[in-house]
Amino acid sequence: SYELTQPPSVSVSPGQTARITCSGDALPKKYAYWYQQKSGQAPVLVIYEDSKRPSGIPERFSGSSSGTMATLTISGAQVEDEADYYCYSTDSSGNHGVFGGGTKLTVL
Amino acid sequence: QVQLVESGGGVVQPGRSLRLSCAASGFTFSSYGMHWVRQAPGKGLEWVAVIWYDGSNKYYADSVKGRFTISRDNSKNTLYLQMNSLRAEDTAVYYCASCIAAAGTHWYFDLWGRGTLVTVSS
Numbered sequence: 001s002y003e004l005t006q007p008p009s010v011s012v013s014p015g016q017t018a019r020i021t022c023s024g025d026a027l028p029k030k031y032a033y034w035y036q037q038k039s040g041q042a043p044v045l046v047i048y049e050d051s052k053r054p055s056g057i058p059e060r061f062s063g064s065s066s067g068t069m070a071t072l073t074i075s076g077a078q079v080e081d082e083a084d085y086y087c088y089s090t091d092s093s094g095n096h097g098v099f100g101g102g103t104k105l106t107v108l
Numbered sequence: 109q110v111q112l113v114e115s116g117g118g119v120v121q122p123g124r125s126l127r128l129s130c131a132a133s134g135f136t137f138s139s140y141g142m143h144w145v146r147q148a149p150g151k152g153l154e155w156v157a158v159i160w161y162d163g164s165n166k167y168y169a170d171s172v173k174g175r176f177t178i179s180r181d182n183s184k185n186t187l188y189l190q191m192n193s194l195r196a197e198d199t200a201v202y203y204c205a206s207c208i209a210a211a212g213t214h215w216y217f218d219l220w221g222r223g224t225l226v227t228v229s230s
Binding site: 001031033035037042043044045048054084086088090094095096097098099100101102 | 143145152153154155158167169170203209215216217218220221222223
């Protein structure tokens with residue numbers, strides 16, 4: 001079955017840039033989406049269609065995708081950005097959703 | 109306000125069945141595809157199933173295919189997940205989710221419920 005691969009953890013100091021990667025063979029043809037999940041809460045969409053930001057999401061969140069890798073970038077990460085981040089896409093058939101394993105972002 | 113509210117979770121023995129519901133409000137439910145996503149305790153998110161806005165198409169994760177059935181009643185603004193032959197590995201918080209940014213069925217989610225916990229244990 002199709003897999004999306006993320007690093008388990010990323011750590012940065014406040015104000016630094018955090019980059020979280022997501023690799024998958026179908027990403028050249030399928031959009032990547034990014035979700036932020038804080039402890040005990042439902043996920044929140046922070047990036048859709050590779051690089052678009054929903055209303056209400058701070059400008060420091062951005063996304064990009066090239067080849068088989070998508071990247072979520074948090075420019076000037078803040079303590080409140082500490083959370084688990086999940087990439088999401090569909091397999092090559094377009095009939096199954098797939099989440100990456102998640103990346104725990106630590107900002108301290 | 110726009111919201112999704114899941115219900116029906118609880119403790120169930122292995123091999124038994126359970127039906128989850130998701131009540132939608134604040135938007136035209138019949139215009140949007142709906143998904144179920146689950147999260148085992150301390151684990152990551154797992155997509156479970158999707159149903160088209162009109163119920164015409166349904167797709168499932170391999171891990172639940174043949175055991176779970178997604179359905180909807182647009183007259184009641186409600187989504188369902190019938191779970192049969194439950195296993196310990198089905199223990200998770202189950203979220204219903206949708207993309208309401210545009211009408212139709214989309215393969216991502218901008219609206220989530222708060223989830224309902226299903227525990228499969230003897």
